Amino acid sequence: MRCMQITSGLLSIIGAAFLFGTVHALIAKPVDISKVDLGDANKPVVGAEPRVPKTDASKGTETPPENGVDETSIDEPAEQVVIKTPEEMPTDARIDENASGIDASVPEGTLTLQQSYDLWEQGAYFVDARHEHEFEAGHIEYAFWLPSTLFDTDSDRAFAVVDRMPPDATVVIYCVGGECDASHNTARRLKQIGFSDLRIMGAGYDDWVAAGFPTEEGGQP
Amino acid sequence: MSRNEIPRTGMTESILLQLPLRVLLGGVFVYAAYNKIPAIQSFAEAIKGFQIVDSETHSGLIVMAAFVIPWFELIAGLMLIVGFRARSAALGIGLLLAAFIYALLHVIFTDVDADCSCFGDQNMICGSTVGWCQVIRNTVLLVPTVYLLWRGPGRVSLDQIFGKTEQIPAEPGKATQTITYDVDADASRA
Structure with a gap:
């Protein structure tokens, strides 16, 4: 008898949760967890100006410029910058469902470390999707911090980043x-907002650090 | 002649143990729901990140869980705090904790990098990335859950006000027993 009462009470809670959850689903924005369709894989690279790493002395002290470009870096001699044209870029460097990765160490369709660095040099925007404390401890130079949860928890802050790209x-x-x-x-x-050329770095931040590519510390300006 | 049923659970135990545990445990789940309900998209992404089911073929199941689980936490947590059908609420919370522990262990042993999202974007004691800390935390929360399931909500509860007296084993291994107290008869003897 007691067990029946407890079980019926539990079923009532489950029923109420389904009822409230259904009403919530009807009035809330649709939830989308489908695989991202990242569009045209052959679109030319669009971003800011080509960049070079900041000097070691400036690491962790400079803040990324508004457009993701270090003004001083533009004045550097051109021969220090290796810039590939979009035609020279391997097509599998873009997110493409049909692409076959040339580097087995990264998931199919994602960028290898070298491809990522090439894009970084060309001035592509970099977005860090990790936790804030991880970003503050160290991130790719000029990268913005924009985890998906920020759109729910602090949308003003999220769209402040979005507006910079x-x-x-x-x-x-x-x-x-x-x-x-x-x-x-x-x-x-970002795709839902309207960004059309999104690419994902298959290698992680630690791989970037291990390769000696430019990083910096500190929070988002 | 009126007869008042006196539960075996004493007032001292009710006030010092059962009520605080109910408020604490229920409050934890209400807080978890409070952080999840405004951010269902993030919670759905977190469930997907656990990789317990294939997100391509079972996306509907993941989205449904993302909408239902926070409301289940909220309802069960509130019921536990006020002591209404408290044993049912404790059972529900216990089953939910067991499911969470299973999911956390799945993530740990499959070496998946996943966010707990146990309290939305907030962290309670543990960090946001799934690890043994969350397993221990949930296991610790199971202790008061089992206690409340065993002893009931106590005398300071809506169950008591609505006349649902507790029937607890008088002694371990024996059948449940409700003790009644005849107030008028006792008064006439005096």
Whole structure:
């Protein structure tokens, strides 16, 4: 008898949760967890100006410029910058469902470390989808912090970052790499907003650091 | 002649143990729901990140869970706090905790990098990335859950006000027993 009462009470709670959940689903924005369709893989790279790493002395002290470009870096001698044209870029460097990765160490359709660095040099926008404390401890130089959860928890802050990137810009999103879902979640949000050239770095931030590529510390300006 | 049923649970135990545990445990789940309900998209992404089911073929199941689980936490948590059908609420919370522990262990042993999202974007004691800390935390929460399931909500509860007296085993292994107290008869003897 007692068990029956407890069980019936539990079923009532489950029923009420389904009822409220259904009403919530009807009035809330649709939830989308589908795989992100990242569009035209052959679109030319769009971003800011080509960039070079900041000097070691400036690491962790400079803040990324408004358009993601270090003004001083533009004045550097051109021969220090290796810039590939869009035609020279391997097509599998863009997110493409049909692309076959040339580097087995990254998931299919994602950027290898070298491809990511090439895009970084060309001035593509980089977005860090990890946790804020991880971003503050160290992130790819000029990267913005934009995890998908920020759109729910602090949308003003999220759209402040979004507004700093043109919708047609090439945006490379990274997290810890491998099976990390955070990049895909951020890509989905940016796709919904209207960004058309989204690419995901298959290698993680630690791989970037291990390769000696430019990083900096500190929070988002 | 009126007869008042006196539960075996004492007032001291009710006030010092059962009520605080109900408020604490229920409050934890209400807080978790409060952080999840405004951010269902993030919670759905977190469930997807656990990779318990294939997100391509079972996306509807993940979205349904994202909408239902926070409301279940909210309803069960509130029922536990006020002591209404408290044993049912404790059972529901216990089953939910067991499911969470299973999911966390799945993530740990499959070496998936996933966010807990246990309290939305907030962290309670543990970090946001799934690890043994969350397993221990949920296991610790199971202790008061089992206690409340065993002892009931106590005397300071809506169950008591609405006349649902507790029937607890008088001694371990024996059948449940409700003790009644005849107030008028006792008064006439005096």
